[in-house]
Amino acid sequence: MTKATLRKTYKTLRSQLSDETIDDLSLAIANQLLTLSIWEYSFYHVFLSIESQKEINTDFILNILSGKDKNIVVSKSDFTTNTLTNFLLTDATTLKLNAYNIPEPVDGIAITNNNIDVVFVPLLAFDLQGHRVGYGKGFYDKFLATCKPETIKIGLSFFEAETNIEDTLVTDIKLDYCVTPEKIYAF
Numbered sequence: 001m002t003k004a005t006l007r008k009t010y011k012t013l014r015s016q017l018s019d020e021t022i023d024d025l026s027l028a029i030a031n032q033l034l035t036l037s038i039w040e041y042s043f044y045h046v047f048l049s050i051e052s053q054k055e056i057n058t059d060f061i062l063n064i065l066s067g068k069d070k071n072i073v074v075s076k077s078d079f080t081t082n083t084l085t086n087f088l089l090t091d092a093t094t095l096k097l098n099a100y101n102i103p104e105p106v107d108g109i110a111i112t113n114n115n116i117d118v119v120f121v122p123l124l125a126f127d128l129q130g131h132r133v134g135y136g137k138g139f140y141d142k143f144l145a146t147c148k149p150e151t152i153k154i155g156l157s158f159f160e161a162e163t164n165i166e167d168t169l170v171t172d173i174k175l176d177y178c179v180t181p182e183k184i185y186a187f
């Protein structure tokens, strides 16, 4: 299927999930993540959930990371350039919802992309090759392109893989893993 079709299909599927189901599935995803060998690193980039879009609740992952004393990195989105700038999330960080309902830090300690070891990547759909479909503005493709090549990229999804995304671009950065409540896909 094409990215446009997949976006539509998976937005609809997500819109049908109750808040309780979202929390149950998000916890199952966090528990799956615990079985991966990814916990020896230092800097972890996590997206902060857009609740109105029924995204995965990343609070469980944030709790794991703070329990392990990891450096947690979160983004501010610039919708004029479709780029992300990254900041350390600390107890002192004030978060504010932006115009797209994304929680983001008001200010803080800036982190350069080459320090980031692991990125948890939001998505609407993904395929068996490790390609993903997001909201279509290329924020994550641009961000991941500026991380070091060894950075581990982990998609998080409520739903299982599609066979194939037809219209992938050369600029699409593939995932290393995609984790669902049921399974871990390694690419």
Ligand SMILES: Nc1nc2c(c(=O)[nH]1)N(C=O)[C@@H](CNc1ccc(C(=O)N[C@@H](CCC(=O)O)C(=O)O)cc1)CN2
Pocket: 011, 047, 048, 049, 050, 055, 075, 077, 084, 100, 102, 122, 123, 134, 135, 136, 137, 138, 139, 140
């Ligand atoms: N939590 C989270 N943060 C993220 C992303 C994400 O997918 N999830 N992004 C991943 O790249 C970037 C933001 N990307 C976005 C791109 C478009 C829209 C947007 O157009 N929203 C419209 C229409 C939504 C719709 O079509 O349903 C809106 O809210 O009105 C929102 C976020 C960076 N931060």
Ligand SMILES: Nc1ncnc2c1ncn2[C@@H]1O[C@H](COP(=O)(O)OP(=O)(O)OP(=O)(O)O)[C@@H](O)[C@H]1O
Pocket: 003, 122, 132, 133, 134, 135, 136, 137, 138, 139, 140, 141, 142, 145, 169, 171, 172
């Ligand atoms: N490294 C890059 N530099 C400049 N433009 C890029 C880069 N990567 C992707 N783009 C552009 O971003 C646009 C959106 O790409 P795509 O449809 O793959 O977004 P997406 O992955 O669904 O969304 P997102 O990354 O925001 O979740 C495309 O027009 C693409 O050309």
